[in-house]
Amino acid sequence: xxxxxENWKSEVxxxxxxxxxxxxxxxxxxxxxxxxxxxxxxxxxxxGLYHQRNGQEGYFMMRIGTPNGVLEPGQxxxxxxxxxxxxxxxxxxxxxxxxxxxxxxxxxxQLHWIELSDxxxxxxxxxxxxxxxxxxxxxxxxxxxxxxxxxxxxxxxIDAWPVIRDLNETFKGNDDHSNLPRKWKVSVTGSxxxxxxxxxxxxxxxxxxxxxxxxxxxxFNVRVGGGLSRNEPRLARxxxxxxxxxxxxxxxxxxxxxxxxxxxxxxxxxxxxxxxxDEWGAERVRETLQEEYVDFDLHTAGRDVREEYTYNTGAGExxxxxxxxxxxxxxxxxxxxxxxxxxxxxxxxxxADVAEEYGxxxxxxxxxxxxxxxxxxxxxxxxxxxEPILEHYSPSPxxxxxxxxxxxxxxxxxxxIVETKNRQVRYARWLKENVELPDDVDQFHIHLSGCTASxxxxxxxxxxxxxxxxxxxGEPVEALDVGLGGGLGAEPQFARWVTxxxxxxxxxxxxxxxxxxxxxxxxxxxxxxxxxxxxxDDELDAFVDPEETDYDDPMMHNTKRTWYPYAEDDSLDSAPxxxxxx
Amino acid sequence: xxxxxxxxxxxxxxxVDDHREVRVSELWRLDTDEFCGCDLADLVVENFQTVGxxxxxxxxxxxxxxxxxxxxxxxxWIPVGRIRDGSFAAIDRSAxxxxxxxxxx
Numbered sequence: 001x002x003x004x005x006e007n008w009k010s011e012v013x014x015x016x017x018x019x020x021x022x023x024x025x026x027x028x029x030x031x032x033x034x035x036x037x038x039x040x041x042x043x044x045x046x047x048g049l050y051h052q053r054n055g056q057e058g059y060f061m062m063r064i065g066t067p068n069g070v071l072e073p074g075q076x077x078x079x080x081x082x083x084x085x086x087x088x089x090x091x092x093x094x095x096x097x098x099x100x101x102x103x104x105x106x107x108x109x110q111l112h113w114i115e116l117s118d119x120x121x122x123x124x125x126x127x128x129x130x131x132x133x134x135x136x137x138x139x140x141x142x143x144x145x146x147x148x149x150x151x152x153x154x155x156x157x158i159d160a161w162p163v164i165r166d167l168n169e170t171f172k173g174n175d176d177h178s179n180l181p182r183k184w185k186v187s188v189t190g191s192x193x194x195x196x197x198x199x200x201x202x203x204x205x206x207x208x209x210x211x212x213x214x215x216x217x218x219x220f221n222v223r224v225g226g227g228l229s230r231n232e233p234r235l236a237r238x239x240x241x242x243x244x245x246x247x248x249x250x251x252x253x254x255x256x257x258x259x260x261x262x263x264x265x266x267x268x269x270x271x272x273x274x275x276x277x278d279e280w281g282a283e284r285v286r287e288t289l290q291e292e293y294v295d296f297d298l299h300t301a302g303r304d305v306r307e308e309y310t311y312n313t314g315a316g317e318x319x320x321x322x323x324x325x326x327x328x329x330x331x332x333x334x335x336x337x338x339x340x341x342x343x344x345x346x347x348x349x350x351x352a353d354v355a356e357e358y359g360x361x362x363x364x365x366x367x368x369x370x371x372x373x374x375x376x377x378x379x380x381x382x383x384x385x386x387e388p389i390l391e392h393y394s395p396s397p398x399x400x401x402x403x404x405x406x407x408x409x410x411x412x413x414x415x416x417i418v419e420t421k422n423r424q425v426r427y428a429r430w431l432k433e434n435v436e437l438p439d440d441v442d443q444f445h446i447h448l449s450g451c452t453a454s455x456x457x458x459x460x461x462x463x464x465x466x467x468x469x470x471x472x473x474g475e476p477v478e479a480l481d482v483g484l485g486g487g488l489g490a491e492p493q494f495a496r497w498v499t500x501x502x503x504x505x506x507x508x509x510x511x512x513x514x515x516x517x518x519x520x521x522x523x524x525x526x527x528x529x530x531x532x533x534x535x536x537d538d539e540l541d542a543f544v545d546p547e548e549t550d551y552d553d554p555m556m557h558n559t560k561r562t563w564y565p566y567a568e569d570d571s572l573d574s575a576p577x578x579x580x581x582x
Numbered sequence: 583x584x585x586x587x588x589x590x591x592x593x594x595x596x597x598v599d600d601h602r603e604v605r606v607s608e609l610w611r612l613d614t615d616e617f618c619g620c621d622l623a624d625l626v627v628e629n630f631q632t633v634g635x636x637x638x639x640x641x642x643x644x645x646x647x648x649x650x651x652x653x654x655x656x657x658x659w660i661p662v663g664r665i666r667d668g669s670f671a672a673i674d675r676s677a678x679x680x681x682x683x684x685x686x687x
Contacts, residue, residue, distance in 0.1 A: 034600055038586075038588055042590070053605075230592075230629070268592075410607070413594075414602075415593070415594040468626060469609055471624070471649065560608075
């Protein structure tokens with residue numbers, strides 16, 4: 001039997017939701033009929049609006065999908081202006097203030113406290129500047145990810161940006177692909193660094209060479225069925241297909257249609273294509289694609305460059321895109337660390353100024369929640385580095401700052417079990433002050449996810465932290481499970497969950513003890529990931545060794561029982577009413 | 583009069599008549615020997631799997647973990663509240679809950 005969500009989608013879904021959304025915005029939040037709220041909130045996701053958690057009724061998270069993380073000149077300023085004007089609510093974050101933008105692990109942007117009545121004005125401003133929230137959430141093609149510096153990167157094998165643009169234009173607002181069984185996450189990468197993180201996407205195009213008519217041609221190998229959520233992480237499976245850039249849209253559309261027609265619409269927990277690939281196997285996916293969804297002969301897989309991958313691998317160069325890097329046109333891109341991906345609206349506007357002054361005005365977002373200023377000439381680099389804003393958003397940050405990734409957490413998210421972003425900021429600051437990594441280790445990735453949805457991609461970090469609970473002195477407190485040794489690359493590996501339910505205030509001490517042991521017992525030049533790989537779970541559990549330190553955690557209570565964890569009177573009974581329609 | 587019961591947002595909460603009534607991240611005490619070996623399981627509610635009714639009692643199956651012993655998995659039907667005169671009344675979060683014995687599955 002189809003789920004309620006499927007029934008709602010069969011009634012109204014896709015582009016047509018917009019007219020209803022605007023009508024509700026015009027008539028006010030209360031005009032949504034009481035018995036239709038679940039249905040409309042589910043549908044609004046397709047237009048990038050996600051109702052915030054209980055206690056924050058009537059406020060929405062708005063996600064802006066920026067394909068491949070590309071913000072063309074002027075667009076970052078628009079984001080900053082919208083954040084400044086509209087992303088202000090009744091709660092003030094003690095670290096980030098009143099208005100901010102979140103850069104996500106899928107190269108999108110999230111704003112909070114958005115009121116329904118402001119949506120038409122925001123959409124108008126976004127769309128006038130080439131930006132959109134369309135399909136940023138919901139059951140369809142999500143924001144397409146990849147190497148954010150596609151087209152500019154001196155190291156790339158093939159420029160994936162035209163391919164991504166074409167896919168975005170073809171499959172956004174496309175009625176044949178607007179109602180899928182579940183979300184559909186696509187990665188297209190043209191660089192040899194692996195920064196598109198294709199392995200953890202539903203559909204991945206990765207650079208590969210193929211001999212076609214006697215010539216070595218650059219195109220993409222295809223993998224299907226990756227993803228991290230729900231305690232069921234999967235690496236995308238190789239379906240033995242190589243495709244030329246010109247045919248990517250045909251193959252992507254074929255696989256999207258295959259998913260549309262064969263995905264499970266009766267059980268949303270079983271709906272992602274990773275489960276269909278589990279059931280069918282890669283060979284049947286390929287056969288079905290060939291027989292039913294494309295009208296040309298598929299090539300077998302080409303020669304990939306996975307051996308060269310470095311991004312998020314835990315060793316070698318370019319584990320991220322922070323710092324100064326060569327562009328193929330002789331200028332540079334400068335990756336700046338945005339701790340946990342959150343940037344105050346004023347800083348967003350200032351960064352837009354800086355990008356215009358020293359580069360082309362363009363800015364790009366990475367899957368490590370960081371920002372990249374592109375097109376900076378050699379002779380402008382020193383002046384750019386002297387800009388005050390780069391003291392905070394650094395191109396050469398502490399390993400603990402640059403390695404931190406965090407999801408939204410209980411501040412706004414219904415699913416999260418613990419506070420995340422502010423906690424990860426506190427962790428990073430404490431680790432920076434108190435823990436020394438070996439001299440030759442300049443990267444250390446710690447990802448904090450509030451639950452098993454894995455929005456912070458915890459399974460592919462050196463240290464993976466996932467929201468949990470425990471009791472301390474008999475009282476329930478926020479806690480984290482600790483996983484170790486995850487990473488991507490030629491041999492991707494999910495973290496092993498070695499220590500469970502560490503009280504959140506003992507996690508910094510646990511990481512400090514772990515790093516002490518790593519520093520003392522590693523082999524010459526050994527990476528942390530390799531160190532983890534040669535120890536069993538019991539040994540690693542002993543290395544973690546949770547301990548109280550002078551780290552103080554003010555959010556040990558059940559932050560979900562608050563209307564906003566940082567409010568002076570945070571009880572759910574004190575939650576503000578839904579915003580008035582002014 | 584019918585009552586609309588739904589699991590929404592990836593199992594984050596239970597909707598009763600389009601209102602968010604029961605949410606994840608709570609600790610529930612479970613009196614059952616079917617989930618783990620503890621006398622009283624101390625269950626972190628991580629995901630709601632399904633919601634249903636038994637008479638006037640609203641029940642859920644939950645994915646979670648006992649923080650006393652570490653066992654994790656999906657529970658049997660656990661009561662979360664009752665429908666009285668068309669309204670939902672939640673069970674006190676500190677209550678000891680007994681999953682309904684499986685009878686027809």
